[in-house]
Amino acid sequence: MIKLSNIDKVYRTDKIETLALKEINLEIKKNEFLSVMGPSGCGKSTLLNIIGLLDKPSNGNVHIDSQEIVKFQDRKLAALRNQKIGFIFQSFHLINDLNVVDNVEIPLLYRKMSGSQRRKLAMAALEKVGLSARTRHFPNQLSGGQRQRVAIARAIVGNPEIILADEPTGNLDSNMGQEIMDILHNLHKNENTTIVMVTHDEHIAKQTERIIRLFDGAMVN
Protein backbone atom coordinates (compact mmCIF):
# COMPACT_ATOMS: atom_id res chain seq x y z
CA MET A 1 0.00 0.00 0.00
CA ILE A 2 2.78 2.42 0.95
CA LYS A 3 6.22 2.01 -0.51
CA LEU A 4 9.24 4.13 0.33
CA SER A 5 12.25 3.68 -1.94
CA ASN A 6 15.70 5.05 -1.13
CA ILE A 7 14.36 7.92 0.91
CA ASP A 8 16.86 10.52 2.13
CA LYS A 9 15.95 13.65 4.04
CA VAL A 10 18.52 16.39 4.51
CA TYR A 11 17.94 19.58 6.50
CA ARG A 12 20.15 22.44 5.43
CA THR A 13 20.85 25.74 7.12
CA ASP A 14 23.56 28.30 6.28
CA LYS A 15 26.10 26.47 8.43
CA ILE A 16 24.95 22.90 8.98
CA GLU A 17 23.67 20.01 6.90
CA THR A 18 21.82 17.30 8.83
CA LEU A 19 21.00 13.93 7.33
CA ALA A 20 17.72 13.06 9.09
CA LEU A 21 16.96 9.94 7.02
CA LYS A 22 19.37 7.69 5.10
CA GLU A 23 18.33 5.35 2.31
CA ILE A 24 15.06 4.26 3.85
CA ASN A 25 13.34 1.43 2.04
CA LEU A 26 10.07 0.40 3.55
CA GLU A 27 6.90 -1.31 2.45
CA ILE A 28 3.71 -1.07 4.49
CA LYS A 29 0.95 -3.49 3.62
CA LYS A 30 -2.75 -2.79 3.75
CA ASN A 31 -4.29 -3.28 7.18
CA GLU A 32 -0.91 -3.50 8.84
CA PHE A 33 -0.35 -2.07 12.32
CA LEU A 34 3.26 -1.21 12.72
CA SER A 35 5.28 0.95 15.03
CA VAL A 36 8.46 2.93 14.44
CA MET A 37 10.89 3.07 17.31
CA GLY A 38 14.22 4.67 18.00
CA PRO A 39 16.02 7.13 20.26
CA SER A 40 15.24 10.85 20.19
CA GLY A 41 16.37 12.54 17.00
CA CYS A 42 16.73 9.33 14.99
CA GLY A 43 14.25 10.46 12.34
CA LYS A 44 11.03 8.71 13.43
CA SER A 45 8.80 11.77 13.10
CA THR A 46 10.57 12.78 9.88
CA LEU A 47 9.76 9.36 8.45
CA LEU A 48 6.15 9.66 9.53
CA ASN A 49 5.87 13.14 8.00
CA ILE A 50 7.16 11.85 4.68
CA ILE A 51 4.77 8.87 4.71
CA GLY A 52 1.96 11.29 5.54
CA LEU A 53 2.95 13.70 2.73
CA LEU A 54 3.53 16.49 5.23
CA ASP A 55 7.11 16.81 4.08
CA LYS A 56 9.01 16.00 0.91
CA PRO A 57 12.07 13.75 0.81
CA SER A 58 15.35 15.15 -0.47
CA ASN A 59 15.82 12.00 -2.54
CA GLY A 60 13.85 8.87 -3.26
CA ASN A 61 10.28 7.95 -4.06
CA VAL A 62 7.08 7.49 -2.16
CA HIS A 63 4.34 5.36 -3.65
CA ILE A 64 0.85 5.17 -2.23
CA ASP A 65 -1.32 2.58 -3.97
CA SER A 66 1.24 2.56 -6.80
CA GLN A 67 0.99 6.34 -7.33
CA GLU A 68 4.34 8.14 -7.29
CA ILE A 69 3.66 10.94 -4.86
CA VAL A 70 6.86 12.96 -5.09
CA LYS A 71 5.80 14.56 -8.36
CA PHE A 72 2.34 15.59 -7.13
CA GLN A 73 1.47 19.28 -6.85
CA ASP A 74 0.08 20.90 -3.71
CA ARG A 75 -3.58 20.44 -4.60
CA LYS A 76 -3.26 16.75 -5.42
CA LEU A 77 -1.25 16.10 -2.26
CA ALA A 78 -3.88 17.90 -0.17
CA ALA A 79 -6.64 15.81 -1.74
CA LEU A 80 -4.71 12.60 -1.12
CA ARG A 81 -4.15 13.51 2.53
CA ASN A 82 -7.80 14.32 2.89
CA GLN A 83 -9.04 11.07 1.35
CA LYS A 84 -6.54 8.52 2.52
CA ILE A 85 -4.67 9.71 5.62
CA GLY A 86 -5.59 10.62 9.17
CA PHE A 87 -3.08 12.11 11.62
CA ILE A 88 -2.77 11.86 15.36
CA PHE A 89 -0.12 14.05 16.97
CA GLN A 90 1.61 13.81 20.30
CA SER A 91 0.58 17.34 21.26
CA PHE A 92 -2.94 16.85 19.89
CA HIS A 93 -2.85 20.00 17.70
CA LEU A 94 -6.49 20.86 18.28
CA ILE A 95 -7.69 24.35 17.31
CA ASN A 96 -8.47 26.04 20.62
CA ASP A 97 -10.93 28.51 19.10
CA LEU A 98 -13.21 25.71 17.90
CA ASN A 99 -15.26 23.36 20.04
CA VAL A 100 -14.89 19.59 19.94
CA VAL A 101 -17.32 18.84 17.14
CA ASP A 102 -15.99 21.71 14.97
CA ASN A 103 -12.47 20.37 15.45
CA VAL A 104 -13.54 16.88 14.39
CA GLU A 105 -15.29 18.25 11.30
CA ILE A 106 -12.13 19.85 9.91
CA PRO A 107 -11.18 17.07 7.43
CA LEU A 108 -14.73 17.06 6.10
CA LEU A 109 -14.63 20.80 5.31
CA TYR A 110 -12.45 19.97 2.34
CA ARG A 111 -14.86 17.44 0.89
CA LYS A 112 -18.03 18.12 -1.03
CA MET A 113 -20.71 17.55 1.56
CA SER A 114 -23.43 19.46 3.34
CA GLY A 115 -23.13 20.87 6.85
CA SER A 116 -25.63 18.35 8.18
CA GLN A 117 -23.74 15.41 6.69
CA ARG A 118 -20.53 16.70 8.21
CA ARG A 119 -22.17 17.04 11.58
CA LYS A 120 -23.57 13.52 11.37
CA LEU A 121 -20.18 11.98 10.58
CA ALA A 122 -18.44 14.03 13.27
CA MET A 123 -20.93 12.89 15.88
CA ALA A 124 -20.46 9.27 14.79
CA ALA A 125 -16.67 9.60 15.12
CA LEU A 126 -17.03 11.10 18.60
CA GLU A 127 -19.34 8.26 19.53
CA LYS A 128 -16.63 5.76 18.55
CA VAL A 129 -14.13 7.40 20.88
CA GLY A 130 -16.65 7.81 23.70
CA LEU A 131 -16.93 11.61 23.65
CA SER A 132 -20.44 12.25 22.41
CA ALA A 133 -21.27 14.06 25.66
CA ARG A 134 -18.53 16.66 25.17
CA THR A 135 -19.29 18.00 21.72
CA ARG A 136 -19.71 21.65 22.79
CA HIS A 137 -16.66 21.74 25.00
CA PHE A 138 -13.48 23.51 23.99
CA PRO A 139 -10.07 21.81 24.03
CA ASN A 140 -8.90 23.73 27.09
CA GLN A 141 -11.86 22.28 29.00
CA LEU A 142 -10.75 18.68 28.37
CA SER A 143 -8.18 16.39 29.94
CA GLY A 144 -5.17 15.17 27.96
CA GLY A 145 -6.79 11.83 27.27
CA GLN A 146 -10.00 13.48 26.12
CA ARG A 147 -8.10 15.81 23.80
CA GLN A 148 -6.28 12.88 22.27
CA ARG A 149 -9.60 11.11 21.75
CA VAL A 150 -10.90 14.21 19.97
CA ALA A 151 -7.77 14.09 17.82
CA ILE A 152 -8.45 10.45 17.02
CA ALA A 153 -12.05 11.25 16.14
CA ARG A 154 -10.77 13.94 13.81
CA ALA A 155 -8.32 11.50 12.27
CA ILE A 156 -10.98 8.85 11.59
CA VAL A 157 -13.98 11.01 10.69
CA GLY A 158 -13.23 10.80 6.98
CA ASN A 159 -12.69 7.01 7.03
CA PRO A 160 -9.09 7.16 5.93
CA GLU A 161 -7.29 4.01 4.89
CA ILE A 162 -4.17 5.00 6.79
CA ILE A 163 -3.71 6.48 10.25
CA LEU A 164 -0.36 7.97 11.17
CA ALA A 165 0.09 8.45 14.88
CA ASP A 166 3.11 10.34 16.17
CA GLU A 167 3.62 9.38 19.81
CA PRO A 168 -0.15 9.33 20.48
CA THR A 169 0.35 8.30 24.10
CA GLY A 170 3.46 10.44 24.68
CA ASN A 171 1.72 13.10 26.76
CA LEU A 172 -0.59 10.74 28.64
CA ASP A 173 -0.31 8.56 31.72
CA SER A 174 -0.28 4.79 31.30
CA ASN A 175 -4.01 4.31 31.89
CA MET A 176 -5.01 6.97 29.41
CA GLY A 177 -2.34 5.72 27.05
CA GLN A 178 -3.81 2.24 27.10
CA GLU A 179 -7.30 3.65 26.45
CA ILE A 180 -5.90 5.29 23.33
CA MET A 181 -4.21 2.09 22.25
CA ASP A 182 -7.49 0.21 22.71
CA ILE A 183 -9.19 2.66 20.34
CA LEU A 184 -6.41 2.19 17.80
CA HIS A 185 -6.60 -1.60 18.06
CA ASN A 186 -10.32 -1.38 17.56
CA LEU A 187 -9.89 0.66 14.42
CA HIS A 188 -7.30 -1.73 13.10
CA LYS A 189 -9.42 -4.79 13.75
CA ASN A 190 -12.91 -3.55 12.92
CA GLU A 191 -12.27 -0.87 10.29
CA ASN A 192 -9.27 -2.58 8.63
CA THR A 193 -7.27 0.62 8.99
CA THR A 194 -3.55 0.60 8.30
CA ILE A 195 -1.81 2.23 11.27
CA VAL A 196 1.75 3.48 11.46
CA MET A 197 2.64 4.64 14.94
CA VAL A 198 5.80 6.32 16.21
CA THR A 199 6.56 5.52 19.80
CA HIS A 200 9.47 5.35 22.20
CA ASP A 201 7.53 3.05 24.53
CA GLU A 202 8.58 -0.58 24.06
CA HIS A 203 5.47 -1.83 25.86
CA ILE A 204 3.21 0.08 23.48
CA ALA A 205 5.25 -0.98 20.44
CA LYS A 206 4.95 -4.67 21.32
CA GLN A 207 1.19 -4.40 20.95
CA THR A 208 1.64 -3.81 17.23
CA GLU A 209 2.26 -6.38 14.48
CA ARG A 210 5.68 -5.11 13.36
CA ILE A 211 8.34 -2.84 14.80
CA ILE A 212 10.64 -0.78 12.60
CA ARG A 213 13.71 0.51 14.38
CA LEU A 214 15.63 3.60 13.33
CA PHE A 215 19.04 4.76 14.44
CA ASP A 216 20.69 7.96 13.17
CA GLY A 217 18.23 8.13 10.30
CA ALA A 218 18.75 4.58 9.05
CA MET A 219 16.68 1.44 9.48
CA VAL A 220 18.22 -1.22 11.65
CA ASN A 221 17.06 -4.78 12.26
Next chain:
Amino acid sequence: MFKNYIKIAVKVLLRHKLFTFISLFGISFTLLILIIVTSLADHTFGKMKPETRLDRTLSATFFKITHTENHHVSAGPIMSYYFFNRYAKSLETPELVSISSFHKRVETYKDNKKFKFSIKYSDAEFWKILDFNFLEGKPFNNNDVQNINQVAVITEDTKEKYFGDEDCIGENIHIGNKNFRIIGIVENVSALRSLPFSDIWVPITNNEEDIFEPRNEAVGFPSYFALVLAKDKSDFPMIKSEFQKKLDGVEFFDDSRNKITGGVETYSETLSRVFLSKGDAVNSSGLMILYGVLILMFMLLPTINLVNINVSRIMERSSEIGIRKAFGASSFTLIGQFIVENIIITLIGGFLALLFAAFVLAIINNANMIKHVHLLINWRIFYKSILFALFFGLLSGVYPAFKMSRLQPVEALRGGQS
Protein backbone atom coordinates in the same frame (compact mmCIF):
# COMPACT_ATOMS: atom_id res chain seq x y z
CA MET B 1 -17.52 25.96 5.39
CA PHE B 2 -18.29 29.65 5.25
CA LYS B 3 -19.95 29.46 8.66
CA ASN B 4 -16.76 27.88 9.95
CA TYR B 5 -14.71 30.76 8.51
CA ILE B 6 -16.99 33.31 10.21
CA LYS B 7 -16.68 31.47 13.51
CA ILE B 8 -12.91 31.46 13.25
CA ALA B 9 -12.80 35.11 12.14
CA VAL B 10 -14.81 36.19 15.20
CA LYS B 11 -12.68 34.06 17.52
CA VAL B 12 -9.47 35.50 16.08
CA LEU B 13 -10.83 39.01 16.59
CA LEU B 14 -11.60 38.29 20.22
CA ARG B 15 -8.32 36.54 20.89
CA HIS B 16 -6.10 39.63 20.68
CA LYS B 17 -8.29 42.58 21.44
CA LEU B 18 -5.52 45.17 21.08
CA PHE B 19 -4.57 43.98 17.59
CA THR B 20 -8.22 43.87 16.71
CA PHE B 21 -8.72 47.42 17.92
CA ILE B 22 -5.74 48.66 15.91
CA SER B 23 -6.90 46.83 12.78
CA LEU B 24 -10.50 47.97 13.07
CA PHE B 25 -9.47 51.53 13.89
CA GLY B 26 -7.20 51.69 10.86
CA ILE B 27 -9.84 50.27 8.57
CA SER B 28 -12.76 52.27 9.90
CA PHE B 29 -10.84 55.56 10.03
CA THR B 30 -9.62 55.19 6.45
CA LEU B 31 -13.07 54.26 5.25
CA LEU B 32 -14.63 57.06 7.31
CA ILE B 33 -12.49 59.60 5.47
CA LEU B 34 -13.33 58.01 2.13
CA ILE B 35 -17.06 58.02 2.93
CA ILE B 36 -16.97 61.68 3.93
CA VAL B 37 -14.97 62.62 0.84
CA THR B 38 -17.33 60.69 -1.45
CA SER B 39 -20.29 62.23 0.33
CA LEU B 40 -18.83 65.69 -0.27
CA ALA B 41 -18.04 64.84 -3.88
CA ASP B 42 -21.48 63.42 -4.39
CA HIS B 43 -23.02 66.50 -2.81
CA THR B 44 -20.93 68.84 -4.97
CA PHE B 45 -21.02 67.04 -8.32
CA GLY B 46 -23.71 64.41 -8.10
CA LYS B 47 -27.27 64.54 -9.36
CA MET B 48 -29.42 66.43 -6.88
CA LYS B 49 -31.80 69.39 -6.90
CA PRO B 50 -31.58 71.75 -8.59
CA GLU B 51 -29.06 69.95 -10.87
CA THR B 52 -31.12 66.90 -11.72
CA ARG B 53 -30.42 67.01 -15.46
CA LEU B 54 -26.66 66.64 -15.21
CA ASP B 55 -26.74 63.73 -17.62
CA ARG B 56 -27.55 66.19 -20.42
CA THR B 57 -26.13 69.45 -19.07
CA LEU B 58 -22.83 71.06 -19.97
CA SER B 59 -21.38 74.25 -18.61
CA ALA B 60 -18.93 76.82 -19.90
CA THR B 61 -17.07 78.35 -16.96
CA PHE B 62 -13.30 78.22 -17.21
CA PHE B 63 -11.48 79.92 -20.07
CA LYS B 64 -7.94 80.90 -20.85
CA ILE B 65 -7.17 83.94 -22.94
CA THR B 66 -3.63 84.42 -24.14
CA HIS B 67 -1.47 86.04 -26.68
CA THR B 68 0.63 83.57 -28.63
CA GLU B 69 3.61 85.95 -28.67
CA ASN B 70 3.74 87.87 -25.47
CA HIS B 71 2.58 85.06 -23.11
CA HIS B 72 0.08 87.26 -21.36
CA VAL B 73 -2.46 84.99 -19.76
CA SER B 74 -5.82 85.48 -18.18
CA ALA B 75 -7.45 82.32 -16.97
CA GLY B 76 -10.40 81.34 -14.84
CA PRO B 77 -14.11 82.08 -14.75
CA ILE B 78 -13.49 85.41 -16.48
CA MET B 79 -15.86 85.66 -19.38
CA SER B 80 -18.46 88.35 -19.97
CA TYR B 81 -22.17 88.26 -20.69
CA TYR B 82 -21.44 89.61 -24.16
CA PHE B 83 -19.11 86.69 -24.92
CA PHE B 84 -21.66 84.06 -23.92
CA ASN B 85 -24.51 85.89 -25.55
CA ARG B 86 -22.61 86.03 -28.83
CA TYR B 87 -20.98 82.59 -28.89
CA ALA B 88 -23.04 80.31 -26.63
CA LYS B 89 -26.58 81.62 -27.00
CA SER B 90 -26.22 81.26 -30.75
CA LEU B 91 -25.56 77.51 -30.57
CA GLU B 92 -28.10 75.61 -32.64
CA THR B 93 -27.69 72.03 -31.41
CA PRO B 94 -28.71 72.38 -27.73
CA GLU B 95 -32.26 72.47 -26.45
CA LEU B 96 -31.57 75.49 -24.23
CA VAL B 97 -28.71 77.81 -23.34
CA SER B 98 -28.68 79.99 -20.23
CA ILE B 99 -26.34 82.72 -19.16
CA SER B 100 -25.94 83.64 -15.55
CA SER B 101 -23.50 85.48 -13.38
CA PHE B 102 -21.60 83.86 -10.57
CA HIS B 103 -23.02 84.92 -7.25
CA LYS B 104 -21.68 87.99 -5.47
CA ARG B 105 -22.09 89.22 -1.92
CA VAL B 106 -24.33 92.18 -1.26
CA GLU B 107 -25.45 93.96 1.87
CA THR B 108 -28.88 95.18 2.58
CA TYR B 109 -30.65 96.82 5.50
CA LYS B 110 -34.05 96.44 7.00
CA ASP B 111 -35.32 97.89 10.26
CA ASN B 112 -31.76 98.92 11.15
CA LYS B 113 -30.57 95.38 10.71
CA LYS B 114 -27.81 94.51 8.26
CA PHE B 115 -28.13 91.46 6.08
CA LYS B 116 -25.52 89.84 3.84
CA PHE B 117 -26.79 87.81 0.95
CA SER B 118 -25.47 86.30 -2.26
CA ILE B 119 -27.11 87.55 -5.41
CA LYS B 120 -27.08 86.00 -8.86
CA TYR B 121 -28.13 87.63 -12.15
CA SER B 122 -29.79 85.04 -14.37
CA ASP B 123 -31.91 84.70 -17.47
CA ALA B 124 -35.24 82.91 -17.92
CA GLU B 125 -33.61 79.75 -19.33
CA PHE B 126 -31.78 79.33 -16.04
CA TRP B 127 -35.02 78.14 -14.41
CA LYS B 128 -35.78 75.76 -17.27
CA ILE B 129 -32.41 74.05 -17.30
CA LEU B 130 -32.17 73.74 -13.53
CA ASP B 131 -34.80 72.06 -11.43
CA PHE B 132 -35.43 74.27 -8.41
CA ASN B 133 -38.10 73.32 -5.95
CA PHE B 134 -40.46 76.28 -5.73
CA LEU B 135 -42.14 76.46 -2.35
CA GLU B 136 -44.18 79.47 -3.37
CA GLY B 137 -44.60 81.62 -6.47
CA LYS B 138 -42.73 81.18 -9.73
CA PRO B 139 -39.50 82.13 -11.53
CA PHE B 140 -39.05 85.20 -13.68
CA ASN B 141 -39.45 84.82 -17.43
CA ASN B 142 -38.17 86.29 -20.71
CA ASN B 143 -40.55 89.19 -20.36
CA ASP B 144 -39.09 90.12 -17.00
CA VAL B 145 -35.58 89.89 -18.42
CA GLN B 146 -36.30 91.94 -21.51
CA ASN B 147 -38.23 94.60 -19.59
CA ILE B 148 -35.58 94.73 -16.86
CA ASN B 149 -38.32 94.05 -14.33
CA GLN B 150 -37.20 94.39 -10.77
CA VAL B 151 -38.36 90.99 -9.55
CA ALA B 152 -36.57 88.40 -7.46
CA VAL B 153 -36.65 84.78 -6.43
CA ILE B 154 -35.30 84.11 -2.95
CA THR B 155 -34.52 81.06 -0.87
CA GLU B 156 -36.58 79.99 2.15
CA ASP B 157 -33.58 80.88 4.34
CA THR B 158 -33.47 84.41 2.89
CA LYS B 159 -37.22 84.74 3.44
CA GLU B 160 -36.90 83.68 7.04
CA LYS B 161 -34.02 86.10 7.73
CA TYR B 162 -35.42 89.12 5.91
CA PHE B 163 -39.16 88.68 6.28
CA GLY B 164 -39.50 86.38 9.28
CA ASP B 165 -42.88 84.68 9.42
CA GLU B 166 -44.63 87.20 7.16
CA ASP B 167 -45.83 86.26 3.71
CA CYS B 168 -43.40 87.84 1.30
CA ILE B 169 -44.69 87.14 -2.20
CA GLY B 170 -45.32 90.61 -3.59
CA GLU B 171 -43.17 92.28 -0.92
CA ASN B 172 -39.92 94.06 -1.72
CA ILE B 173 -36.31 93.39 -0.91
CA HIS B 174 -33.92 96.30 -1.24
CA ILE B 175 -30.60 95.51 -2.98
CA GLY B 176 -28.21 98.30 -3.99
CA ASN B 177 -30.43 101.15 -5.13
CA LYS B 178 -33.26 98.91 -6.35
CA ASN B 179 -36.32 97.37 -4.82
CA PHE B 180 -37.03 93.90 -6.07
CA ARG B 181 -40.48 92.42 -5.77
CA ILE B 182 -40.48 88.85 -4.52
CA ILE B 183 -42.19 86.52 -6.98
CA GLY B 184 -40.88 83.15 -5.90
CA ILE B 185 -39.40 81.25 -2.96
CA VAL B 186 -37.25 78.17 -3.51
CA GLU B 187 -35.70 75.52 -1.35
CA ASN B 188 -32.23 76.39 -0.08
CA VAL B 189 -29.36 75.51 -2.42
CA SER B 190 -26.07 74.15 -1.14
CA ALA B 191 -23.15 76.56 -1.42
CA LEU B 192 -21.10 73.70 -2.84
CA ARG B 193 -23.23 73.79 -5.99
CA SER B 194 -21.56 76.92 -7.25
CA LEU B 195 -23.44 77.25 -10.52
CA PRO B 196 -27.02 77.27 -9.19
CA PHE B 197 -26.19 78.60 -5.71
CA SER B 198 -27.40 81.92 -4.45
CA ASP B 199 -29.70 83.48 -1.87
CA ILE B 200 -31.39 85.84 -4.33
CA TRP B 201 -31.84 85.60 -8.11
CA VAL B 202 -32.80 88.59 -10.24
CA PRO B 203 -33.10 89.07 -14.03
CA ILE B 204 -29.67 89.44 -15.62
CA THR B 205 -30.56 92.78 -17.17
CA ASN B 206 -30.71 94.29 -13.69
CA ASN B 207 -26.95 94.09 -13.43
CA GLU B 208 -25.45 97.52 -12.90
CA GLU B 209 -22.80 97.08 -15.60
CA ASP B 210 -23.59 97.36 -19.29
CA ILE B 211 -23.74 93.69 -20.10
CA PHE B 212 -24.13 94.31 -23.82
CA GLU B 213 -20.89 96.24 -24.20
CA PRO B 214 -18.61 94.32 -26.61
CA ARG B 215 -15.92 92.62 -24.58
CA ASN B 216 -14.90 89.06 -24.00
CA GLU B 217 -13.68 89.34 -20.45
CA ALA B 218 -15.91 90.45 -17.62
CA VAL B 219 -15.04 93.65 -15.85
CA GLY B 220 -14.48 92.93 -12.19
CA PHE B 221 -16.84 90.61 -10.38
CA PRO B 222 -19.11 88.81 -10.99
CA SER B 223 -18.20 87.15 -14.24
CA TYR B 224 -20.54 84.87 -16.13
CA PHE B 225 -21.05 81.30 -17.17
CA ALA B 226 -23.27 79.42 -19.57
CA LEU B 227 -25.38 76.36 -18.98
CA VAL B 228 -26.22 74.23 -21.99
CA LEU B 229 -29.03 71.68 -21.95
CA ALA B 230 -28.71 69.08 -24.70
CA LYS B 231 -31.71 67.29 -26.15
CA ASP B 232 -29.85 64.09 -25.47
CA LYS B 233 -26.48 63.13 -24.09
CA SER B 234 -25.50 61.84 -27.52
CA ASP B 235 -25.52 65.46 -28.72
CA PHE B 236 -22.59 66.39 -26.48
CA PRO B 237 -19.85 65.88 -29.11
CA MET B 238 -21.80 67.94 -31.65
CA ILE B 239 -22.43 70.75 -29.16
CA LYS B 240 -18.76 70.82 -28.15
CA SER B 241 -17.66 70.85 -31.75
CA GLU B 242 -20.10 73.63 -32.63
CA PHE B 243 -18.89 75.76 -29.73
CA GLN B 244 -15.25 75.09 -30.59
CA LYS B 245 -15.84 76.40 -34.12
CA LYS B 246 -17.25 79.58 -32.60
CA LEU B 247 -14.22 79.86 -30.31
CA ASP B 248 -11.94 79.54 -33.30
CA GLY B 249 -13.61 82.62 -34.77
CA VAL B 250 -13.77 84.79 -31.64
CA GLU B 251 -13.33 88.51 -32.24
CA PHE B 252 -10.70 90.03 -29.95
CA PHE B 253 -11.09 93.67 -28.92
CA ASP B 254 -7.66 93.94 -27.38
CA ASP B 255 -4.28 93.58 -29.11
CA SER B 256 -2.84 91.79 -26.15
CA ARG B 257 -5.13 88.81 -26.77
CA ASN B 258 -5.39 86.56 -29.77
CA LYS B 259 -6.16 83.05 -28.52
CA ILE B 260 -8.87 81.57 -26.34
CA THR B 261 -9.21 78.03 -24.97
CA GLY B 262 -12.19 76.62 -23.18
CA GLY B 263 -15.34 74.76 -23.96
CA VAL B 264 -18.76 73.58 -22.93
CA GLU B 265 -18.02 70.67 -20.66
CA THR B 266 -19.07 68.39 -17.87
CA TYR B 267 -17.85 69.15 -14.35
CA SER B 268 -15.13 66.52 -14.47
CA GLU B 269 -13.91 67.80 -17.84
CA THR B 270 -13.65 71.31 -16.42
CA LEU B 271 -11.79 70.03 -13.36
CA SER B 272 -9.35 68.14 -15.54
CA ARG B 273 -8.77 71.22 -17.66
CA VAL B 274 -8.13 73.39 -14.59
CA PHE B 275 -5.94 71.03 -12.58
CA LEU B 276 -4.19 68.88 -15.14
CA SER B 277 -3.49 71.13 -18.09
CA LYS B 278 -3.55 74.69 -16.74
CA GLY B 279 -6.59 75.49 -18.79
CA ASP B 280 -5.37 74.19 -22.11
CA ALA B 281 -7.19 70.94 -22.74
CA VAL B 282 -9.63 68.50 -21.26
CA ASN B 283 -8.06 65.37 -19.80
CA SER B 284 -10.88 63.38 -18.23
CA SER B 285 -9.05 60.07 -18.31
CA GLY B 286 -6.08 61.76 -16.65
CA LEU B 287 -8.39 63.00 -13.92
CA MET B 288 -9.81 59.52 -13.34
CA ILE B 289 -6.28 58.15 -13.12
CA LEU B 290 -5.37 60.90 -10.68
CA TYR B 291 -8.42 60.10 -8.51
CA GLY B 292 -7.51 56.43 -8.60
CA VAL B 293 -3.88 57.09 -7.67
CA LEU B 294 -4.84 59.45 -4.82
CA ILE B 295 -7.34 56.98 -3.40
CA LEU B 296 -4.87 54.13 -3.73
CA MET B 297 -2.11 56.12 -2.05
CA PHE B 298 -4.46 57.13 0.73
CA MET B 299 -5.42 53.54 1.29
CA LEU B 300 -1.86 52.28 0.95
CA LEU B 301 -0.59 53.35 4.35
CA PRO B 302 -3.30 51.68 6.43
CA THR B 303 -3.17 48.72 4.06
CA ILE B 304 0.55 48.24 4.68
CA ASN B 305 -0.13 48.57 8.40
CA LEU B 306 -2.88 45.98 8.16
CA VAL B 307 -0.70 43.67 6.09
CA ASN B 308 1.95 43.73 8.84
CA ILE B 309 -0.62 43.01 11.53
CA ASN B 310 -2.16 40.25 9.45
CA VAL B 311 1.20 38.63 8.75
CA SER B 312 2.05 38.41 12.44
CA ARG B 313 -1.48 37.23 13.23
CA ILE B 314 -1.40 34.58 10.59
CA MET B 315 2.01 33.29 11.59
CA GLU B 316 0.63 32.94 15.13
CA ARG B 317 -1.86 30.54 13.66
CA SER B 318 0.73 28.38 11.96
CA SER B 319 -0.35 25.35 13.99
CA GLU B 320 -3.89 25.76 12.71
CA ILE B 321 -2.53 26.16 9.19
CA GLY B 322 -0.53 22.96 9.63
CA ILE B 323 -3.61 21.07 10.86
CA ARG B 324 -5.75 22.25 8.01
CA LYS B 325 -3.08 21.35 5.48
CA ALA B 326 -2.54 17.97 7.11
CA PHE B 327 -6.23 17.21 6.80
CA GLY B 328 -6.61 18.25 3.20
CA ALA B 329 -6.65 22.02 2.78
CA SER B 330 -4.69 23.09 -0.27
CA SER B 331 -2.73 26.35 -0.28
CA PHE B 332 -5.39 27.81 -2.56
CA THR B 333 -8.16 26.89 -0.11
CA LEU B 334 -6.28 28.40 2.81
CA ILE B 335 -5.61 31.61 0.92
CA GLY B 336 -9.34 31.76 0.29
CA GLN B 337 -10.09 31.18 3.96
CA PHE B 338 -7.80 33.91 5.19
CA ILE B 339 -8.92 36.37 2.58
CA VAL B 340 -12.55 35.68 3.58
CA GLU B 341 -11.61 36.24 7.24
CA ASN B 342 -9.87 39.46 6.30
CA ILE B 343 -12.83 40.64 4.29
CA ILE B 344 -15.15 39.88 7.21
CA ILE B 345 -12.97 41.99 9.51
CA THR B 346 -12.81 44.73 6.89
CA LEU B 347 -16.58 44.68 6.42
CA ILE B 348 -17.02 45.06 10.17
CA GLY B 349 -14.66 48.02 9.91
CA GLY B 350 -16.70 49.27 6.95
CA PHE B 351 -19.96 49.18 8.87
CA LEU B 352 -18.31 50.87 11.83
CA ALA B 353 -17.05 53.52 9.42
CA LEU B 354 -20.61 54.05 8.18
CA LEU B 355 -21.84 54.54 11.73
CA PHE B 356 -19.05 57.01 12.50
CA ALA B 357 -19.65 58.74 9.19
CA ALA B 358 -23.34 59.24 9.95
CA PHE B 359 -22.31 60.82 13.24
CA VAL B 360 -19.59 63.02 11.70
CA LEU B 361 -21.80 64.12 8.81
CA ALA B 362 -24.52 65.10 11.29
CA ILE B 363 -21.96 67.26 13.10
CA ILE B 364 -20.82 68.87 9.82
CA ASN B 365 -24.42 69.53 8.82
CA ASN B 366 -25.32 71.05 12.17
CA ALA B 367 -22.15 73.16 12.35
CA ASN B 368 -23.29 75.02 9.21
CA MET B 369 -19.71 75.55 8.09
CA ILE B 370 -20.81 75.61 4.47
CA LYS B 371 -24.14 77.22 3.69
CA HIS B 372 -27.06 74.84 3.26
CA VAL B 373 -24.83 71.79 2.98
CA HIS B 374 -26.72 68.70 3.93
CA LEU B 375 -24.38 65.76 3.54
CA LEU B 376 -25.96 62.37 3.52
CA ILE B 377 -24.90 58.78 3.27
CA ASN B 378 -27.02 57.63 0.41
CA TRP B 379 -27.19 54.13 -1.09
CA ARG B 380 -24.71 55.06 -3.81
CA ILE B 381 -22.16 56.08 -1.21
CA PHE B 382 -22.99 53.05 0.93
CA TYR B 383 -22.39 50.73 -2.01
CA LYS B 384 -19.12 52.49 -2.92
CA SER B 385 -18.02 52.26 0.72
CA ILE B 386 -18.67 48.54 0.78
CA LEU B 387 -16.68 48.16 -2.44
CA PHE B 388 -13.84 50.14 -0.89
CA ALA B 389 -14.01 47.92 2.18
CA LEU B 390 -13.93 44.77 0.07
CA PHE B 391 -11.07 46.05 -2.05
CA PHE B 392 -9.24 47.09 1.09
CA GLY B 393 -9.80 43.66 2.63
CA LEU B 394 -8.53 41.95 -0.44
CA LEU B 395 -5.52 44.24 -0.74
CA SER B 396 -4.45 43.74 2.87
CA GLY B 397 -5.24 40.04 3.00
CA VAL B 398 -3.63 38.67 -0.12
CA TYR B 399 0.05 38.96 0.80
CA PRO B 400 -0.22 37.54 4.34
CA ALA B 401 -2.43 34.71 3.07
CA PHE B 402 0.00 33.95 0.26
CA LYS B 403 2.98 33.98 2.65
CA MET B 404 1.22 31.64 5.03
CA SER B 405 0.11 29.25 2.34
CA ARG B 406 3.70 28.65 1.25
CA LEU B 407 4.52 26.89 4.52
CA GLN B 408 4.96 23.14 4.28
CA PRO B 409 2.53 21.40 6.66
CA VAL B 410 5.33 20.11 8.84
CA GLU B 411 6.88 23.60 9.13
CA ALA B 412 3.51 25.03 10.06
CA LEU B 413 2.92 22.36 12.68
CA ARG B 414 6.30 23.03 14.26
CA GLY B 415 5.47 26.73 14.51
CA GLY B 416 2.52 26.24 16.87
CA GLN B 417 1.53 24.23 19.89
CA SER B 418 -1.79 23.05 21.30
